[in-house]
Amino acid sequence: MNKDNVFDHIARLDLNLFRVFAVIYRERNLTRAAERLCISQSAVSHALARMRQQLDDPLFVREAQGVVPTALAMKMWPDIEDGLSFFERAVDRGASFDPARDIEQVILAMNDEIEPILLPVFAAGLQREAPGLRIASVRVNRPTLRADLATGRLDCAIDVAQAAEESLQHAPLTRDEFVVLSSTAAPIDRAAYLAAGHVTVSARRTGRSLEDWELTRQGIERRVLARCQHYQSACHLVAAGDLLLTIPRSLALAANALTGNHIHPLPIAIPAVELHLFWHREREKSPANSWLRNTLLHTLGKGPKS
Numbered sequence: 001m002n003k004d005n006v007f008d009h010i011a012r013l014d015l016n017l018f019r020v021f022a023v024i025y026r027e028r029n030l031t032r033a034a035e036r037l038c039i040s041q042s043a044v045s046h047a048l049a050r051m052r053q054q055l056d057d058p059l060f061v062r063e064a065q066g067v068v069p070t071a072l073a074m075k076m077w078p079d080i081e082d083g084l085s086f087f088e089r090a091v092d093r094g095a096s097f098d099p100a101r102d103i104e105q106v107i108l109a110m111n112d113e114i115e116p117i118l119l120p121v122f123a124a125g126l127q128r129e130a131p132g133l134r135i136a137s138v139r140v141n142r143p144t145l146r147a148d149l150a151t152g153r154l155d156c157a158i159d160v161a162q163a164a165e166e167s168l169q170h171a172p173l174t175r176d177e178f179v180v181l182s183s184t185a186a187p188i189d190r191a192a193y194l195a196a197g198h199v200t201v202s203a204r205r206t207g208r209s210l211e212d213w214e215l216t217r218q219g220i221e222r223r224v225l226a227r228c229q230h231y232q233s234a235c236h237l238v239a240a241g242d243l244l245l246t247i248p249r250s251l252a253l254a255a256n257a258l259t260g261n262h263i264h265p266l267p268i269a270i271p272a273v274e275l276h277l278f279w280h281r282e283r284e285k286s287p288a289n290s291w292l293r294n295t296l297l298h299t300l301g302k303g304p305k306s
Contacts, residue, residue, distance in 0.1 A: 020033070021080060022081065029066035030066070032066075057070060097288065099291050100130045102288060103288050106155045107136045107153065108136070108158065109141070109148070109154050109157040111159070118158065122296055122299060125299035126296075129295065140157055142159070142162070145159075149279060156296065157279075158173060159275065166281075171277050172275075172277075173277045176275075179247060179264060181238050181261040182244050183241065183261055183262070188267055196243070198222045198244050199228065199234045199243045200224050202227065218268070218270075231251050231255040235255050235259040239260065246266060
């Protein structure tokens with residue numbers, strides 16, 4: 001029988017019949033099999049007849065105390081028993097989720113600037129409950145974010161709050177106020193901030209940074225003299241000259257560790273930067289995704305661990 005014929009044959013076979021087969025095989029009696037299955041004996045006989053016709057074999061023959069399996073039935077039994085056990089394990093896993101058993105890898109998307117801050121915390125929380133779990137961190141790609149989360153290429157993403165997307169669910173993760181870095185300890189007031197040259201950080205080639213969008217809403221335009229891709233590079237630029245860097249506080253503490261710049265309050269009030277945890281609506285009720293979300297939120301004190 002070629003592969004196409006095998007698949008066609010399986011497609012026509014009612015898989016429920018294998019459960020009837022298993023009970024008959026164990027009980028060796030149609031009456032007891034019917035009692036175990038909670039159906040009538042005629043229903044058992046009808047199911048067996050269908051299976052006999054499809055497999056072209058009697059499968060069980062009568063004897064004084066009940067039935068005995070044919071040579072084909074005995075040959076089939078080990079595989080049928082294994083198959084039914086596989087389905088039972090699948091059902092059990094759906095009903096009683098165990099992350100240490102049921103998850104091998106999670107893929108998180110986040111900006112590479114926040115990865116050194118969040119990933120160690122997340123990894124510790126996840127691997128505490130699922131030792132040996134593989135964790136992959138990749139860069140957020142906003143144009144494909146919805147599709148990546150929908151298809152499972154990503155499990156969750158961490159990004160700034162963005163325009164509402166019907167298929168995406170999200171929860172606030174962190175809130176970080178902006179501060180200013182300079183090479184000197186001299187206080188920075190509004191006038192000094194507006195008169196200074198600035199360095200800005202963005203992964204994009206053009207366009208305003210997040211803080212510049214907020215400043216522009218207030219009619220404020222900074223004098224940006226340098227643009228770079230990473231905050232670590234920006235901190236070195238600040239240390240080497242008179243430029244100022246506007247940066248979320250947590251990133252300032254991490255990225256500035258090697259440069260020794262001074263941290264000042266931002267003299268112009270703008271909203272704090274918020275990071276949100278994103279996932280796809282279709283995976284809302286997935287036990288694995290639910291566990292992942294709850295664990296990530298719990299590690300940052302954003303909710304009780306369920």
